[in-house]
Amino acid sequence: MRNPLTYITTFFLLALMGISGCTKTIHPPPAKPREPAVSHPPALTPQVSRPEPATQRQYSVMGQTYTPMSTHEGYAEEGVASWYGPKFHGQRTSNGEIFNMYEKTAAHKLLPMNTIVRVTNLDNGKEIDLRINDRGPFVGNRIIDLSFAAAREIDMIGPGTARVRVEALGAVPKEELTGIFYVQVGSFSSKENATKLKQKMQSKGYKESRLQEFFRDDQKLWRVQAGTFTNVLAAEKAHDTLLEEIPGAFIIAD
Structure with missing residues (x-):
């Protein structure tokens, strides 16, 4: 028969070995982080901006700023027309032409240059087709300034102004x-x-x-x-x- 002291000693030795094992738990080393994938964006093609034609740029007259329309399509308006002649005859218009008061042209604040418009005198029903080649008028509530020849054709030379309807018809082919x-x-x-x-x-x-x-x-x-x-x-x-x-x-x- 074994000595009881032997069993007690053996029990304590096993207990100590268990405690020691618990305090020496070994953790695996952390995995090395993966480097993020680097994406290279495609090379950008430089965009070369072309300046707007001078007659399409925003401009200011007497403290008022105007932004010309990019297209004539759909334009129609009623208002007051005036006319201009001898004082400006021979001077340059806004699109670089020489103003000839005997040609059928007109000035408009916003329509693209070389737009063809039909101007109807609402007081007498007379009408005329004109080409826009200048900017103006910049007086009061006037919406268009006709050359002398155009104003004479719709009988508004004497009065100086007339109530009109202005309707865009198209543009003159460049050629x-x-x-x-x-x-x-x-x-x-x-x-x-x-x-x-x-x-x-x-x-x-x-x-x-x-x-x-x-x-x-x-x-x-x-x-x-x-x-x-x-x-x-x-x-x-x-x-x-x-x-x-x-x-x-x-x-x-x-």
């Missing part, structure tokens, strides 16, 4: 807008620099490029104009090409 056109590519206080640019335009094939002398605040300046072009469509093609090199270039009519 039909014939005349002498240039693309203005610069303005300089140095005639030497202006001459260099003119010669550069001539070397590009614009053989009839020219300098135009003018004054601003009593300072003599020179405009450089590449040309010539016999219709608006040809001028616009050259304009598109020249814009790549000269962002501020714009078309004028002689």
Whole structure:
């Protein structure tokens, strides 16, 4: 028969071994974090913005700001018409043409240039179709300013104004807008620099490029104009090409 003391000793030894095992629990090392996948966005193609034509840009007159319409479609309005003539005859219109009071044209604050409009005199029923080539009128509640010839045709020369309906009919095809056109590519206080640019335009094939002398605040300046072009469509093609090199270039009519 075994000694009871032996059983007690054995029991305590096993208990101590169990406690020791519990305090030495080994945890596996943490897994190495995975590196996030890096996505490379596609290269962006730079967008080259072309400047708006000068006649489509926002402008201000006598503290009032106007934003020209991008299209003539759907335009119709009734209001007061006026006319202009001798005081402005021979001056440049907003689209660069020379104003001729004997041609059937008109000024409008918002319609795109070269829009064809039908103007009906509501007092007598007479009507006329006109082309917009200028900005205005900027007086009171007037909605359109007719050339002398146009106003005479609908009998509003005497009164000076008339109640009218103005309706947009369409736009003149660019190839039909014939005349002498240039693309203005610069303005300089140095005639030497202006001459260099003119010669550069001539070397590009614009053989009839020219300098135009003018004054601003009593300072003599020179405009450089590449040309010539016999219709608006040809001028616009050259304009598109020249814009790549000269962002501020714009078309004028002689």
